[in-house]
Amino acid sequence: MQKVVIRQGDTVLVALDARVAPGQVLTVMGASGSGKSTLLAGLIGTLPRSFAMTGRILLDGTDVTMRPTRARRIGILFQDDVLFPHLSVGGNLGFGLPPGIPDRAARIDAGLAEMGLAGFAPRDPATLSGGQRARVALLRALLAEPRALLLDEPFSRLDTDLREQVRSLVFAQARARGLPLVLVTHDADDARAAAGPVVTPLGLPVAL
């Protein structure tokens, strides 16, 4: 992120200048309304028109600032898993998998097995537990072969045990694939587990 500044009117909501290395986690912390979700919207390219953004977003040296969301190849995990309710688990994963890749079903099954969800492909997402849903959402994001991953408080809806589990899974997977990660949270535990730099949306360092 090169000198990314997002304003609404005269108010500066986000001012960040940071580089996130592959496998590294940048944690952005702040109370609600502090501009965390504005930052995420700016990164994936869904800022409403009332916001003005300056600065550049570089991925592996490529400028993606002007690209539409679909061409940025930045994955996102929301607070709620946002599984598509009309598709099966396999359908959701297939949606993420880029077109033209052969052996789609096999890839999906392998991914599910890796996540400890072997045989879940025909299931209705609504019948899954919270932890299972979070894992499906993560797998879906990873199958799309992103070059970076954004996490929008993805663990806040899970209870403590599960949270720990899912969190380490996400970090491990990202690290294994060498993905830069941006985690937005208001939870100090998350920030600590991320083991990376922690800043506010305005770029000020946060002491945990």
Add this chain to the structure above:
Amino acid sequence: MRLTRRQFGLIAGASLLAPRAMAQDWSAVTDAARGQTVYWHAWGGDPKINDFIAFVGAQAQAQARYGVTLEHVKLASTADAVARVLAERDAGQTSGGAVDLIWINGENFAAMKAQRLLLGPFAESLPNWPLVDVAGKPAVVTDFTLPTMGYESPWALAQLVFEYDTARLPTPPRSLAEMQRWITEHPGRFAYPQPPDYLGATFLKQVLHGVIGDPTLLQSPVDEAVYEATVVPLWSFLDGIHPALWREGRAFPANEPALGQLLADGEIDISFAFNPGRASAEIAAGNLPDTVRTFVLDGGTIGNASFVAIPFNAANREGAQVIANLILDPAVQARAQDPAVLGFQTVLDMAALTAEDRARFDALALGVATLSPTELGPVLLEPHASWMTRINQDWIARYGTVQ
């Protein structure tokens, strides 16, 4: 093929010559008509009439010599078709119009003829025309005192008859004066359709005919100089009965079927129709109890003919003439007169028919509630159309806004 009345007279007079001369011209018409689809715009409010029109259509298609398809365009009001032709004329559409044939008479005919919206003359050159009883039934060539001049072809005769249920009313009133007394003595048991509905207006004309000093005045256009004085007795008759009408004259049935429904529902004791066979046909259909009978007033009731006309821009004018001719076919006319079908009086002259065709009519049962031709009594000719327009207008001004 255009024939003047005089030419027609010559042909009809030279009876040997006529069929051959006709056949040549007529075959050109039937040739052109083959394969055409004729859109007949006719009021669609009565299933019995709709069925009859469908029967005519089946005939037109089935008879190998015609090959005409008939589509019945069912109207809520004949004026819709008139407005359609007018709209086409305004839009500059002088050929290929949507309306091929209209069931028409009276005001609508006068309006279309005056606006030059009709094709013609055609009626008197139809092959079946010589069978029409022009001398005995003058209404077939005089539409509301307006000579038809061959611009429309008759297909049925109608006459005003009153209907009542003998189970509720043993002896009905037989004159206007008796009827006025009966209505005031039985409040709420009589109604007439709201003018300008056709049947409602006919009731007004019937009353006018009975109360006016000189009924021959009605055969000429309204004379404004004496109009007001002439119609005073009509308004005093109506002023007398209105408080005793159904709903005290604060609401009126919409038309003939609505009036008939009131009789069927027992809301009124006397209704009337412009069709002597309606009551029998309704009894046959189970819509009226079989104790219903009909009567006419001493001195006669108003009668007229129904016609078909062809708009000036009809797309399928030849097919339309074929249909107009087919309706005058003795077999079709006999079916229309069958009380179980329509119960309409034929326009044909029995003396002009072959023995075989005459037998078709003789075989018809009259119907339990239908009066015989002698019982129907004299037919009073329709007044000039201007009377209806004027009386309707005044009726609306006098009674049209009770609130």
Add this chain to the structure above:
Amino acid sequence: MTVGDRLLRLAPGVTLCLLAVPVLAGLAGTLAPAFGIDPLSGRGAGLSAFADLWDWPGLRAAVWLSVTSGVGSSLLALVISLGVVATLIGRPGFATVQRLLSPLLAVPHAAAALGLAFLIAPSGWIARILSPWATGWTQPPDLLILNDPAGLALTLGLVAKETPFLLLMILAALPQTDADRRLTVAASLGYGRVSAFALTVLPALYAQLRLPVYAVIAYAMTAVEMAMILGPTLPPSLSVQVVLWATEPNLAHRGTAAAAALVQVALVIAALGLWRLGEAVGRSLLCHAARSGWRAARADLALQPLLLGLALAPALALTAGLAGLAVWSVAGPWTFPEALPDTLTLQTWSRAAPGLWQAATTSLTLALAATLAALALVLACLEAEHRFGLNPSATVLWLLYLPLIVPQVAFLPGLQMLALSAGAQGGWGAVAAVHGVFVLPYVFLSLSAPWRAWDGRIAVQGAALGASPRRIFWQLRLPILLAPVLTAAAVGLAVSVGQYLPTLLIGGGRVETLTTEAVALSSGGNRRVIGTYALLQMALPAVGFALALALPRLVYANRRGMGTG
């Protein structure tokens, strides 16, 4: 931008033109004769048509009737539909109401009016059932119930038809008002159901309900078929009189009809202005009530049954009236005061079958064509709105509602002339196109709310996974919103099936639908045949609504997240 994108971007503009141009052009064509611009009248431009109208003795009564029955029925329908929602929301009965809604909505105006007419007439079903044992009547009493001068029967009929429509609109708008949480909060503060609803949900709800309400007012003030069957005749309501004048054979009154149509338009505008004032008063009353902290908990106990009773009356009347028509369609002889016919017969049905079949096929084909076209345009508009961040201004929305607010009698005759000059000769396509003009606003009305309320994160998630907007539309948004899309299609189907004047005028009478046949038959008063046509006219849209309910359940039978299992 691809070609597809560019076309999509044009969709809203094109759609508005398709709606507004026929209405405005037709309006101009119809109204020209009002100012004497008419080749047939033979008189020069001027105001003599208005003078004729002014001289008509029934003018004041007709105007008064249009206003009272139109505004009165709309107000009553609004109160009833809001009352039903306020009383039943969150209760088991709410689901029942939602299920009953569609069939009631599907009843065409003419069929509803004919059913009601038979029910409440002095010789009608109610009187038959109560006679002679309770009333002593052996023949029908001479009571002015139908066609009463005050237009009460007409108002009842309009209320019965408008309430289901407003209910549908409320249900569509409700999810965006956060109603459940607001009501819970209000209830925890000690407010009664009705007052909690009025004070916390209604303001947000009404903002979305405003245009549908205006459309209802405009329709009710200018209804033709219902006013012909249920309304008074001495004089009739202004819209009926316009039709009577416009179709008079001697053509002398075409100018008067045009002038009256113009007055009708002005009346609608004035009534909407008045209503707007009423909205302001209502709002300040609500604000005042909210500040006063009046909980109305006790009044609530009385209000709830009252509102439900008010809602039940028209629904029952409508249902019973239609049941009456169904009985007539199989009735043998049936005289007063028999509560039921002596014998039952299928004769009416078998006689009417060929005509019924043909008319039903035409109705269905027209409705499918108009609905599919309208649906495609609406989806394109909504997608363009979403994709290009377009924000429909108030003017745009008004244009969208133009066909619903401008009285049909004021623009259809002019449109007919236009179609003729353009060479569209009363063909099937021209009729389908005009149906589309009326279908589209309703489809938009019922689809836009759920479409916009869709969870946008799903789209973001899809895009983050690399999906193109096209793919997001076809694979995510459309399938997830299948239920509302099908419901909107069913609404469109019902609207198209019910069209009378457009079919008659633009089709030149050649396009025969169930509705044109039913209205043509209704002038003949034969209840048996009317019953068959009215029932089928109602069955067609009902099947549409049933499919709209059943299909998503079938497709998503094992997807609990779709709210169907």
